[in-house]
Amino acid sequence: MISKERYLSPEKWGFILNKLSFQLQTSVIGQSVLKQPITAHRIGNGPIKVLIWSQMHGNESTTTRALFDLIKHLHSSDGNSLLENLSLMVIPQLNPDGASAYTRLNGNDIDLNRDAIALSQPESIALKKVFDAFTPDFCFNLHGQRSIFSAGKKGKPATLSFLSPAADKALTVTPARTKAMKLISSVAGALQSDLPNQMGRYDDTFNPNCVGDSFTAHGVPTVLFEAGHYGMDYDRNFTKEMVFKALMSSLIGISSEKYLESSVEDYQAIPENEEDYVDLIIKNVTIETDAGIFKNQELAVIYQEAMKEKSVGFTPTCFAFAEKINLLAHKTVRVHEVMNKNSIKFSPGKSINIF
Template sequence: MISRNRYLSKQKWDQLLKALPYQLPTSVIGHSVLNQPIYAHCLGKGPKKVLLWSQMHGNESTTTRALLDLFNHLHSISGAKLLEGLTLLIIPQLNPDGSSAYNRLNRNNIDLNRDALDLSQPESIALNEVFKSFSPDFCFNLHGQRSIFAAGKRGKPATLSFLSPAADDKKSLTPARVKAMQLIALINNNLQKFIPNQIGRYDDTFNSNCVGDRFTSLGVPTILYEAGHNSLDYDRNFTKKMIFNALITGLNAIENGDYLNYSTAEYNQIPENQKDYVDILIKNVDIKTDTGLFKNQELSVLYHEEKKGESVYFKPVCHRFSEHSELLAHSVFNADQILKVSMVEFAEGKTIDIF
């Protein structure tokens, strides 16, 4: 299977911005390891300031695509009204090298979301400088997650996930953290009508080198947005719409202060994400391993993503097998519907031949 939308290189993004019928105010906030400019767009002159950044992990493009819809919305009459109350600083691709390579990491193989204290990379330094000079009231840290997450134990797929990162080891409810929780509770409440029971919450173990944890510990409410999976939408077009909704909802609530009507308890009621999904479950498979032959098994299969030209190829690989799988799947097949062979020689991570 192939997706033509998931790969969003710096070049492709630059072209998309150039094709807009209006010009975005653009500044350069730094340069990547490969000396590519990192762009930011400042919109609005309102009193409440929000800093948003996306594609700090280069292979997580869905939220960046949603930013294009956000730009268009902000150019409309209702969007312009929103900008009377807000000043937004938006960095669509914090990791342009990783975006062009379809890689989570930057060119030095560093995870920029584990570099908030070390500041060892030029991209991390650029974000940190912007954070200090812009002095935001809120931050939106925009990411994409794998298709393996359920919103709660054996729940529906987590199409969106959120986190109010901890500010310290004790996971204290600092004022910044409470605000982030309240805002997420509002977004969750408003989005349930579109994706009932498909919103999850991430584990809040503190890691001072994660950007969200770091900024929260410095007193700025930071919301982690994760674009997740829905049904067979591997292009993540539906998810992109939901992210756009969640962005507008969050920004409106910051502008009008409605999030203050929500509680941390409502945040805690959002189900925690569980790794309960695989991409494909194949029933009635005969499996051969080093230790023997196993008849009528259930084989779970994950897609591994590989960039091929301008597309992302989803390569099916063996994950696990058992008589009755505990895992849920986005697709379920009988062996004769999908396998090209009558028996699978199993090794974890091995590619399998499917129709």
């Protein structure tokens, strides 16, 4: 299986942006490790300032694709009234080298979301400079998550997840966090009919090296958005629509200040993300291991993603097996539906051939 949609190189993104019928206000805010430009777009001139960045993890392209729809909408007659109150600074691909290579890490193999204190990477410095100069009232930190997450224990897939990052070790609900939590609960409320029980919340263990925690500690309400998975939507087109809706709902809430009517308790009631899903469960498999042969097993399979000819390839790999496996799957099949034989040699992470 492959997805063309999920691979979004800076070239492809530039090509898509060039198709816009209006001129974007664009500035180069830095250069990546491999000397690619990092660009930002200033949209609107209203008093409330929102800093938004995506793809600080290069292989998380869904939110960048949603940003395209957002930028387009804000320049339409339906959407532009929102800009009376808002000024956006949008950095669509903070990690262009990772976007090119379809990797989480940057060109120095560093996770930019663990570099907020060290500021050891040019991409981290570029973001921090914009943060200092733009002095945002809100920050949106856009990410994508793997297909393994459920919204609560054994819940539905977490198609969107959120976090109001901590500001300190004690997890104090600071004024900035109160705003972020209220904003998230207003968005989760607005999207409940689109995503019933399909939204999760990340655990808020404080990590000052994470950008969201760092900006929250600086007193700026920061929301982490995670584009997740649903069903067989490996292109994440449905998820992209949901991210767009979540972004719109957030901006409308901020602009009208209606989000302040939502509650911190409702935020805390959003189920936590659990790692309860695999991509595929194959039933009635004979598993061969060094420890022996196990008949009539359920095999849990996880797809490993990697760039493959300007697309994202999904390789099925062994994850776990049991007579009755304690996991949920986006798809369940019997062995003869996907293999000519009914036995496989199992080791964790080993790729398997299925049709």
